[in-house]
Amino acid sequence: MLQYSKSNKYKSKRNAIVIGGGIGGIAAAIRVNALGYKTTLIERLSALGGRAQVFKKNGYIHDAGPTVLTAPFLFDELFTLLGTTREEHVDFRALDPWYSYYFHTGETFDYRAEVPDTLEEIRKFNFDDTKNYLRLLAASEKIFDVGFTELSSKPFNNLSTMILQTPNILRLGGYRTVSQFVNSYLKHPLLRKAFSIHPLLVGGNPFSTTSIYSLIHFLERKWGVHFCMGGTGNLIRSLYELMCQNQIDVVLETDIARLEVSDKIVKYAISSTGTKYEADLFISNIDPPTLFDEVLPYKRSPFNKILPDSLTTYSMGLFVLFFGTKKRYENIAHHTIWMGKRFKSLLTDIFKNKTLSDDFSLYLHRPTATDTSFAPKGNDSFYVLCPVPNLLASINWKVEGPKLSQRIIEALDKTIMPDLSKHYVDDFFMTPEDFRSDYRSTHGAGFSIAPSLTQSAWFRYHNHDSSYKNLFLVGAGTHPGAGMPGVLCSAKVIEELIINKNIH
Ligand SMILES: Cc1cc2nc3c(=O)[nH]c(=O)nc-3n(C[C@H](O)[C@H](O)[C@H](O)COP(=O)(O)OP(=O)(O)OC[C@H]3O[C@@H](n4cnc5c(N)ncnc54)[C@H](O)[C@@H]3O)c2cc1C
Structure with a gap:
């Protein structure tokens, strides 16, 4: 059982900087703050959440990323560390069907x-x-x-x-x-x-x-399987407010361009505008390939992730289409998986051949099935997630994006959402290029490196690289892996490492 700052045992006068405010970074900031570190979280975007951004357009609200909430206790633990209970702040609704x-x-x-x-x-x-x-x-x-x-x-x-x-x-x-x-x-x-x-x-x-x-x-x-009422964005907002109340400094719109290292110790995080942030402990929530290729002075040690870069495989890219409808599609469940005819060969096209096919399989999110506040009265809010090749493919998304969006609308119109072509409004989309530019995700991958056997457990990016004594890694590219439960667990891993290494 770990003990936190109130016990004095792990009370530290030191300070920690967490770079990146994805769910892994947020969890890490809350955990090291509870260990007694004076904690600052630095995020390049204008809001916390990483892939769990929120988009709003003409009364339609869209969670941009994670929506399927499993293992809720991992979030409950964060609220406890912040001195409260999750139930006091957000309502997790159990769904059926999943x-x-x-x-x-x-x-x-x-x-x-x-x-x-x-x-x-x-x-x-x-x-x-x-x-x-x-x-x-x-x-x-x-x-x-x-x-x-x-x-x-x-x-x-x-x-x-x-x-x-x-x-x-x-x-x-x-x-x-x-x-x-x-x-x-x-x-x-x-x-x-x-x-x-x-x-x-x-x-x-x-x-x-x-x-x-x-x-x-x-x-x-x-x-x-749960849904957070008000959306995953509401969960992030609650955590953000509580973090501020717990003296965690959150610095937004600040991109960390490089880390300055001396004698295997990271000394400063330096922003793209030249501001220097000094700390005793650094935690990176940056996509690990980006961290080692662009932010650290020298590449990962061979003992961090065993597979050489040339053999590393990345997760697929994601095309995410957001829209509202001027009516409610009551027959559509909260989470729908729309499966095309091809499965194995389609996935081979996406992952191996890296070609954008005319056909697809889709995940459709209709939050208004559970929470009508996501759209104006009598309307629905949707997002459609379509797995596509990552940026290792040569796809011109400026040309292909609008075409794919149209194919998706037509396919849904012909099958489970009659007349969608007439009723959809306020559509926009994200492509793997946005994942690269917004989240600094290498090759615009939706979930960092792929979860193959040779890239899991010890073979995945380690949560601590012995080349940098005071640098710890959390997030989808690190052990244990992507998804909200995975990245929340990665923060637990570094907490244990920090305690065991007696860094405080
Ligand atoms: C469309 C989509 C749907 C998903 N659905 C689900 C789901 O239903 N359930 C589920 O469990 N999981 C889902 N996932 C997966 C899950 O969202 C992710 O695995 C998880 O949120 C990743 O968290 P992370 O901590 O790795 O951080 P990320 O979300 O990758 O965030 C990293 C943050 O670091 C910031 N950053 C990067 N570099 C710098 C820098 N140099 N300086 C400052 N800041 C920087 C980025 O801006 C970003 O905010 C989904 C993912 C996507 C994309």
Whole structure:
């Protein structure tokens, strides 16, 4: 059990600088502040949240990034560290269904909050798969017990940790892909697709992501799928206010251009306008490839992330289309997965061939299904997320963006949202180029480096690089990985490292 500043044990007179105000950076700032550091968080954008920005246009409100909230206790812990409870500030609503699937065949499948309801839905496709799903869930729980409970908040900096855990990873079949894991249980081709999508939520191709990520099935079952009323942006806003009340300084619109290092100690963070920030401890929430390539004076040590840069693979890019509708589409659930005909070959086009196909699969967010404040009365607010190649592809987004946006509207109009072409308004979109320019994400990747086996655990960017004694790393590119639960856990990892290294 860690102890915080009130106990004096970890009371520190030192100061810490967190660079980047994504969810990982926010969690890190709250945790080191609670350890007693005088903490300053520096963010280049005009608001905190990183990918969890909020866009507003003519009365339509859009969370720009994360919307599916799992493992809520990880947020609850932050509110506790800020001296309050999460319930006093924000309302997390449990959703049901979690996701509604629409398949190219016109069939639908609701992934429900209760197992018996999910089995009822599975039965519509294949009776045998009801038993198979229960077996899949039991296998996912075994992976979860090790992958999440034991390892997600533990540092993976040392080879010895990796060696110690390798038998576990092998026993749980971590060398298999998520797709192989799912296919070894389920028989129906559409259910196989539906239950394989989880890696896409953290930037991986289900056909190459280690099956360790199959733990997400059980993680969702254990704590449910929630929505923060007022949106993820409201959650960030609440944390921001509490951070200010807890004397955490937040400096916005300040880009840290470089870190000045002497004798393996980071001395200053220097902004693009030349302001120098001095601290005893630095925590980076910058995308790690960007940190090592552009901000630090010398590249990562080979012991930080083992795979050489030339073999590093990145998560896919994201095309995100935002719009409102002048009517309500009551039949559309809060979270919809709209699946095109192609799956494996489409993902090969995105991840490997790096070509923009005419077809796609989509995730559709309709927050107004749960919270009508996201749109003017009687209207809906939507965002559509379409996985696309990252910027390692040569795609002219100025030309392709409007065309893709039109194809998406037409596909939805023809299927689950009749007459959408007539009713949509105030549309705009983000492409991988915006991810690169706004968040400084290398190659405009949606989720930093991909979650393959050779880029996970010890093989992922370490949370501490021994070349820089007082520099710690949090966020999607570091262990344990992308997604809100992952980046919140990365902040727990560095907290433990800071305490163990006795830096305070
Ligand atoms: C469209 C989309 C939907 C998603 N949906 C979900 C979901 O439903 N559920 C879920 O759990 N996860 C989801 N994710 C993933 C999740 O949002 C991310 O993995 C997570 O938020 C990343 O957090 P992070 O701490 O790595 O920081 P980031 O969000 O990457 O933020 C890093 C911050 O650092 C700042 N920064 C970078 N360089 C500098 C610098 N030099 N100086 C100052 N500041 C700098 C950037 O501006 C940015 O604000 C989604 C992601 C996207 C893009």
